[in-house]
Amino acid sequence: MQKDLDSKLFGQHLAKKVILNAVSGFISNPKPKKPLTLSLHGWTGTGKNFVSKIIAENIYEGGLNSDYVHLFVATLHFPHDQLQSWIRGNVSACARSIFIFDEMDKMHAGLIDAIKPYLDYYDNLDGVSYQKAIFVFLSNAGAERITDVALDFWRSGRQREEIKLRDMEHALSVSAFNNKNSGFWHSSLIDRNLIDYFVPFLPLEYKHLKMCIRVEMQSRGYEVNEDIVSRVAEEMTFFPKEERVFSDKGCKTVFTKLDYYYDD
Numbered sequence: 395m396q397k398d399l400d401s402k403l404f405g406q407h408l409a410k411k412v413i414l415n416a417v418s419g420f421i422s423n424p425k426p427k428k429p430l431t432l433s434l435h436g437w438t439g440t441g442k443n444f445v446s447k448i449i450a451e452n453i454y455e456g457g458l459n460s461d462y463v464h465l466f467v468a469t470l471h472f473p474h475d476q477l478q479s480w481i482r483g484n485v486s487a488c489a490r491s492i493f494i495f496d497e498m499d500k501m502h503a504g505l506i507d508a509i510k511p512y513l514d515y516y517d518n519l520d521g522v523s524y525q526k527a528i529f530v531f532l533s534n535a536g537a538e539r540i541t542d543v544a545l546d547f548w549r550s551g552r553q554r555e556e557i558k559l560r561d562m563e564h565a566l567s568v569s570a571f572n573n574k575n576s577g578f579w580h581s582s583l584i585d586r587n588l589i590d591y592f593v594p595f596l597p598l599e600y601k602h603l604k605m606c607i608r609v610e611m612q613s614r615g616y617e618v619n620e621d622i623v624s625r626v627a628e629e630m631t632f633f634p635k636e637e638r639v640f641s642d643k644g645c646k647t648v649f650t651k652l653d654y655y656y657d658d
């Protein structure tokens with residue numbers, strides 16, 4: 395996993411460190427007292443889904459396609475009784491199941507309540523133990539605050555890699571979430587200490603986009619052409635308007651822009 399994170403994940407020194415420690419520590423503990431719960435936060439296209447995939451691939455050969463890895467997208471409706479039996483059924487079949495909940499900030503409060511018992515310190519619930527399971531929650535909640543911190547560092551000429559987790563503490567605290575739903579989600583989970591790690595994803599810079607584009611060129615079997623790399627990266631939009639430091643969409647749309655150069 396370290397190798398994968400080091401070679402594939404760009405510009406996320408904080409996420410890399412937290413995730414590696416959290417997952418390897420948890421997997422090597424034969425008797426965890428509660429499931430591992432990670433909450434990944436940050437701007438769109440900065441690698442939250444991508445990291446979830448890396449975690450899954452390093453635990454199960456099939457990665458996201460494994461029978462033991464389950465992706466739940468909050469905006470696709472799912473009644474809560476069904477969600478509970480889905481979690482229960484999957485953990486009964488495999489104690490080390492991995493659940494990834496995407497778009498957590500858009501999740502209905504009732505659904506959040508429905509999953510809470512599974513994240514807690516119970517030896518078992520109706521004969522099923524959830525303590526070896528892994529829950530990963532993805533959201534954009536707190537992204538603006540995370541970006542503000544990254545921008546402050548940039549403006550004062552400090553290296554991005556100097557940003558410490560404690561610089562992000564406020565950005566990821568309950569008060570930072572003004573969206574009603576994500577506020578509920580975080581306060582109810584933070585109150586009960588159900589989330590083990592809040593993981594910030596920093597907004598990506600021009601140089602990170604270029605790294606994403608190079609990887610994509612190589613995976614399509616092309617030689618890296620630096621001229622095209624720069625042209626694609628320059629087509630992206632950046633913010634704040636005057637300084638143009640961070641990519642609006644992270645690395646998300648660079649791949650479709652690349653199609654334009656290779657459509658013949």
Ligand SMILES: Nc1ncnc2c1ncn2[C@@H]1O[C@H](COP(=O)(O)OP(=O)(O)OP(=O)(O)O)[C@@H](O)[C@H]1O
Nearest residue numbers: 402403404437438439440441442443444606645646
């Ligand atoms: N930090 C990164 N390092 C390397 N590649 C990245 C990074 N961030 C994004 N990518 C690339 O961009 C694609 C889209 O990113 P991803 O889906 O992980 O974004 P996300 O943070 O989950 O966004 P959203 O909040 O919109 O769901 C990834 O599949 C990956 O190829």
